[in-house]
Amino acid sequence: MTAPLSKEQWAEIRRQSTDAVIDLVQKVGQRRALLTYQAKTIALLESTACRVLFIEKSRRIGLTWGFASYAVLRAARAKSAGGMDVMYISYSQEMTREFIDACAMWARAFSSAAMQMDEFLFDDSDDEGTRSIQAFRIRFASGFEIIGLSSAPRSLRGKQGVVMIDEAAFVDNLKELLKAALAFLMWGGQVVVCSTHNGAENEFNLQIQDILSGRSGYDYLHIDFDEALEQGLYQRICLVTGKEWTPEAEADWREDIIKFYGDGADEELFCVPTMGTGAWLPGPLIEARMTSDAPVLSLDLPQDFLHLPELKRQSLLAPFLEELKAALATLDPLRIHAFGFDFARVADLSVGKLLSIDKTLRRESALTIELRGVPGDEQKMIVRMILEAAPRLVGAAFDATGMGWIVAEDMGRLFGLRDNDHPAGLVHAIKFSQEWYRLNMPPLKVAFEDDAISLSKNADHLGDLRLVKVIRGIPMIPDARTGEGNKKRHGDYAIALALAHYASRMEWHEYAYTPAPPKPDRFSETAGSDDKPFRMGSLRRKRGYY
Structure with missing residues (x-):
């Protein structure tokens, strides 16, 4: 295992990997820089009717990158234009750093007035005492922030705005986290829940099934690997990396990815939850x-x-x-x-x-x-x-x-x-x-x-x-x-x-005995009968199993 990267090393690596994307955004604009499914997701989030959105998706299709552009647009606006804080939550610190870094890239591409990205610790008091939660943030001239938080439900206390829960099926307690996030709706907030599947009985899939069955009225999107390819995923990869795109090259690349995931391809790429993870009993x-x-x-x-x-x-x-x-x-x-x-x-x-x-x-x-x-x-x-x-x-x-x-x-x-x-x-x-x-x-x-x-x-x-x-x-x-x-x-x-x-x-x-029946009485109509023919003895136990 390599040593952790310093803040400066991480920034340089990410700068090199996003410079090509920034050039693309500046040349063609945000609308054309986003792939169809990314643009559709942001358009749905921009609509006033969308308050809660669930998305089941393939792994590594760049949807988080699209979320970052929406986060910047929302946090950079004035309050009168619908601006508000954006909170991003995932199950890993590195995912959170990557998201905040992508937001910084979009802020540069949009020329949004943003202060320097930083890390900070804030205290969270509960019944077990005071805990420190590490977070990342970008502060905008609008007065709003993009904040990357831990997946602990308590991290949302006292906040308001847009909540994005990324790879929700892998956070520790999605049910409690959703309960904390949905409270934001009372003051005009918005909740976005996006994930690859992690088992059929996982809370994320249960929520998806409630939506599909009509028991829940949340908005819903489905983006599997083939849909992402059809809408330009591999073409965009070729554009950013400088490779030549051909249908044959895309087909080879697709097959290689599916082989890489092996038995997990259905769940990881095609949004089909398996019974092998999540809840132990269906x-x-x-x-x-x-x-x-x-x-x-x-x-x-x-x-x-x-x-x-x-x-x-x-x-x-x-x-x-x-x-x-x-x-x-x-x-x-x-x-x-x-x-x-x-x-x-x-x-x-x-x-x-x-x-x-x-x-x-x-x-x-x-x-x-x-x-x-x-x-x-x-x-x-x-x-x-x-x-x-x-x-x-x-x-x-x-x-x-x-x-x-x-x-x-x-x-x-x-x-x-x-x-x-x-x-x-x-x-x-x-x-x-x-x-x-x-x-x-x-x-x-x-x-x-x-x-x-x-x-x-x-x-x-x-x-x-x-x-x-x-x-x-x-x-x-x-x-x-x-x-x-x-x-x-x-x-x-x-x-x-x-x-x-x-x-x-x-x-x-078992040690027990059945007593002999009482001696018949020649004057009794019930001679020979006994209401209690069986008497239970004690049970002696021995170590072992059936």
Whole structure:
């Protein structure tokens, strides 16, 4: 890897690469300097009716360069002519520097009065303290700026104008970023979202599908590789690089590019999202497995719960506990059960998942609990009720990361804590790692694909499962949250389900007996019958998997 380029080296390289473009703009003007799809995009953005524009595109077709010309025209205008700040966001700092540099080139070509391009840091305060966000900007005599920002949603706080999100499918949290950007519309702002695809279940593609299906009224453009070629992409490359254009040379160049991308050509060049990236489980598959009627019980306690009188605390818990007892009473005593628990106390949910296993080894939802704002002692009481009531329980896996270890440890006191040296325990204390996810998420995915699992119908659970992403080849929960306000979720149900499925795969041996029927009574009409012919013994567990 080469050393990072200095500011001066970068400026010289970019100056050399854009001088030919500047000459072209000065000779033929902006309209003819832009290719058809670039000009069409800018014309759409210039129209007063376009407030939000989504563009799915091929990689490296120069659309960002076209965006730079629009950014300069918009920021250089007076306020009375529609001028405003332009904020550019991408997933990499180098992309942002390249965009700001392209804006500087357009400013020179248009002879716009612009001050020197610079870098700056501004502070961003949130609940976790003050952070510094690096940004780039060009200041115009109009009083407006072009600013290149990080993809953190908080970077848009306190700003107003045009927001351009480039390669949106690759930013860390597009959903939250869009929420922050769309607030600009209230004061006449504009939002542009442009990207190559990054998987069918990526938030960018979900937004595109909503537009195409009519559920969303945003403006939309589609520009694939062949459309860009037909509208002059390779001819422009030849013009700038001094090569001679011929149809045969273009055909060869096209074939070389497609070969270069290989299996990724459909997604990278022709706007066809693949199933190999983005969300780990496709939404339709998850919904197809939501066939259970098992209860989902929720308990949401007030923040001042521990300051309330004892009688008040009991009254707040009582309705949930009654529901829980009723649900536990309906569990099938002949089925095997396994439990998973993802612990949280402040920001996120605690989720408990009880799975039952039928004779075909199909896992089915038996009960789900969701606890928000519930103190540790109450959580342990609820979990203990479930473990004691669950028939033929073969395993219980607990999130033992951070404070979750306390619940796992206390349940281990009661039901046996399991580790390498003590394989007979019931409670597995799981400290999450990439290795754990690598080994234990694939079996869960196979259960979905083979119709070997049945879950309760729940929109939040669907969202949690769709949040799982393949990160460096391993299915994991990214550092992103869904939901609104103080009801945010962090894939909590997906983790609880993964833990329960893990526990359900533990090998076990059953020790039980069937008692002999009572001696017939010759005076009884029901001689020889027995209402309880089968008595369940204990289950002894052994380390291993099915």
